[in-house]
Amino acid sequence: MTLSMKDEILKRFLLANNTPISGQHLADELGISRTAIWKHLQTLQEEGYGFETIKKKGYLLSSTPDKVDPARVTSFLTTERFGQRIHYLEECTSTQIIAHELAKDGAQDGTLVIAETQTNGKGRMARPWESTKGKGIWMTVIIRPNVPPSQAPQFTLVAAVAIVNAIKSLYKNFTPTIKWPNDILINGRKCTGILTEMLAEMDRVEALLIGIGINANQQLKDFPESLQSIATSLSIEEHEPINRAQLVATILSYLENYTNVYLSEGFLPIKALWEESSGTIGKxxxxxxxxxxxxxxxxxxxxxxxxxxxxxxxxxxxxxxxxxxxx
Amino acid sequence: MTLSMKDEILKRFLLANNTPISGQHLADELGISRTAIWKHLQTLQEEGYGFETIKKKGYLLSSTPDKVDPARVTSFLTTERFGQRIHYLEECTSTQIIAHELAKDGAQDGTLVIAETQTNGKGRMARPWESTKGKGIWMTVIIRPNVPPSQAPQFTLVAAVAIVNAIKSLYKNFTPTIKWPNDILINGRKCTGILTEMLAEMDRVEALLIGIGINANQQLKDFPESLQSIATSLSIEEHEPINRAQLVATILSYLENYTNVYLSEGFLPIKALWEESSGTIGKxxxxxxxxxxxxxxxxxxxxxxxxxxxxxxxxxxxxxxxxxxxx
The missing domain is CATH 2.30.30.100 (SH3 type barrels.)
Incomplete structure (x- = not known):
């Protein structure tokens, strides 16, 4: 992962776990001047990060805004490919549209596009998708499996089992289920949608765009009235704020893992995982x-x-x- | 087709068939001033069109550059949908890349993207494709059939039979054959390649991009040495210069027609046409x-x-x- 210098500095503070870091130490380690360090901290403060100066010890990260920027996501990341390139946007039309452009420009396997809000989010069949700023997760993972177009639909199922198991690994107060083909529900209400698109020649997939929309920290009032009886969020169900960056990194980890399983062992283990979490089968x-x-x-x-x-x-x-x- | 005013004027000259058109008549018909007419003619002259002033009769189009601009293509067009929107570029990276962007932005069924030259033309499997300025045809037709992704490969065959029959209808000195899956040959040498790409959700095609590259007016010396023994052009085989705009319009006409046949009658008539022109079947x-x-x-x-x-x-x-x- 190539982070910007500012994000490199932020990542060290995020990983420092509430202990101060000396400015001189940072400057030496990153090979830049103390003035440059100070300027990057200024920029981070403008973005909402709080720093205290602790005498003789250095700077302490005292407050963080709830963001899904590359430094935050990377600080939780354990993958080899997925999320190793991150395109982060405060606002965009839709992460699918950005991902399309990046994919045509040759973006590498596992590239993540993520935004704090979308002005033109879309679900399956081009249906509009609500994107309240800073509350949900709106992301697209570009993957480039060496498969023919006919196998592409299986990746929607790979994504569904990855997301449902990532959620299960982090939150304990509810059990999410998969609704065929591409939704994840909690207690019968939708909290996640998956939209898989592909760019393909007739005999090979050029890129799959796994679009994921998750209601994370929305409260009921954040949803349009028409959705309040059928939508929910992880935060509503868990009764806690959701650390979105941690969830994104965890999803990337499961997605990379299950993609590897699918490519090496085929569809059978994915089908088993899918049916295990399905709220549809048998009903x-x-x-x-x-x-x-x-x-x-x-x-x-x-x-x-x-x-x-x-x-x-x-x-x-x-x-x-x-x-x-x-x- | 919504042409620009300049292209409207040009189209009238192209259709006037070597008779002069009065400036006053043009101004009245198009509802603009004679000065405006004169300015558009100036621009056209800068683009290579020659006009003579015939006393008391008006302007005569005396020479035309060999271009595939919207006015030229439209003057030969007999379709209902295909080519009714044309994006024309003197130069672009590749018409497929432009078409991808237009398709994501909602370009309508039948939109044509065409360029005089490409800086980054690509064939199947991302192989480079030679694009000598003004000599060949480099175009992409965006079509939006209501079919699942599994049917998309059949459109490469629809395109092949459309192109081969368009060529047969215009030129008589040779017989083109289709080489599976996506080339058209004359006397065993390649003159045309087809690259079909799709944007799709898992259960529906959003857009098919039918990319067509045709060697039209190249002479042997225009090809890189490595291709001189395996490539040819329509002009080489016909022993005449090729009217590219006419060929483009004719291809659009066959492509619209065969697409309609495919969508209403299915694959069987297309399969029959394909096998009839195939240089592969039986060999x-x-x-x-x-x-x-x-x-x-x-x-x-x-x-x-x-x-x-x-x-x-x-x-x-x-x-x-x-x-x-x-x-």
């Missing part, structure tokens, strides 16, 4: 596709991400794309 | 894939664009992606 559902409404029992997913529904007459139907609800 | 070939070399007789293509090769032991192998040569 009676109603699936509304563009053409018809299908009612029956969800019995599994196939290699191509198709949801299999058993009708009351025993017939099994595969659904590629639908909105589903439990009945 | 003994050697196919080099990433993993192996397969020798046998090419016997057909499947719905998913797979080339079927019958080995000497009778076994039939399907090839998704390969470089092939006749043996």
């Amino acid at each position: 009676r559902i109603k699936a509304t596709t563009l053409r018809e409404v299908i009612e029956g029992t969800a019995i599994g997913i196939t290699e191509s991400g198709v949801l299999e529904i058993q009708l009351d007459n025993g017939e099994i139907k595969g659904v590629y794309s639908a909105d589903i609800e439990l009945t | 003994r070939i050697k196919a080099t894939t990433l993993r192996e070399v397969i020798e046998g007789t090419a016997i057909g293509i499947t719905e998913s664009g797979v080339l079927e090769i019958q080995l000497d032991n009778g076994e039939i192998k399907g090839v998704y992606s390969a470089d092939i040569e006749l043996t």
Whole structure:
């Protein structure tokens, strides 16, 4: 990870764990002047970080804004590829759009695009996606697996199991479930959406853009009225503020891990993980596709991400794309 | 088609077929002043168009540079959707890259991106593609069919039959053939490459980018030495200069027509057209894939664009992606 000098300095303070750092020590270690150190601290203060001067000991990071900037995310990062390049934006149209451009420009496997807010966030089928500043997580991971386009849909399932297990590893007051194809629910309310897009030639994927939107620190009043009965956030369910940078780093770690599993062992272990966390499999559902409404029992997913529904007459139907609800 | 005022004026001259047009008449018809008309003619002259003033009759278009600008292309256009929006560039990195951006910004079905030269043209597998200024055709058509990603490869075949039949309709001194998957050859030498890319969600294509590179007016010396024994141009084979704007408009017409046929009648009529123009089917070939070399007789293509090769032991192998040569 190549951080800017300012972010290098910030990362040292974040990792210093409430002990002061001497300005001279920082200057020596980073090979820049004390004046330069001081200027970077000024900039960080303007961005909302608080520093105290402790006599004869140096500077102490006394308060941090809640941000998902590269230094914060990197301070929690344990991956080899994912998140090793981070494009961080205070505001953007949508991380998917930025990621598209970066992918066309050759961005490397695992590049993360993350923003504090989006002005034009989109879910599946180009539906609008609410992006309250600084409260949620809006990110896209660019991955470049060597697979044909036909395998791309499986990565939505890889992403879903990565996110659900990252959430489970950090929070204990609730159990998230996956709603086919691309949502994560808590107590029946949506807290996360996944939008996978691809750039591809006809026989090879050039880039997959795993777009992830997570309601992290929103309170109910932050949601538009129309969503208040169907949306929730991790913070509402956990009864605690969420450390977004830690969650982002944890998701990257699970995503890298499960991507490696998928590429080396194939779809079977992912399918098992997916069905384990699914809130759909084994339930009676109603699936509304563009053409018809299908009612029956969800019995599994196939290699191509198709949801299999058993009708009351025993017939099994595969659904590629639908909105589903439990009945 | 919304043309600029300058292009509107140019189009009238192009369609006037060597008869003069009165400045007053033009001014009245377009609702602008004669001074404005005169300024647009000045700009056109700077771009290489020649005008003569014929006493009491008006202006005569006496010479035209060989360009593929919107006015020239539009003057030959007979389509309903394809080419109704044209993004024309004297120079660009590659029309595929520009088309990607336009597609993400919502460019409409049938939008054409065309350039006089590319600084970074690419073929399949990101291989470089030579783009001599003003001699070839470098274009991308953005199409937005309502199909799942699995059907996308068939559009490479739709494009191939459209181009080969457009060429056949205009030139009579040679017979072009299609080389699977995406080249058009004349007398065994390459004159056209097709690169189809897609932007897609997992269950629907957002946009297909049909990239087409055609050697039109190049002479042998215009090609790098390494290509001189394997490349050719329409002009070399036809022994005449090629009217590029006319060819572009004709391709758009066939492409719109065959796209409509495909969407309403399915793959079968396209498969028949493709096999009719194929230089591969029925021939003994050697196919080099990433993993192996397969020798046998090419016997057909499947719905998913797979080339079927019958080995000497009778076994039939399907090839998704390969470089092939006749043996």
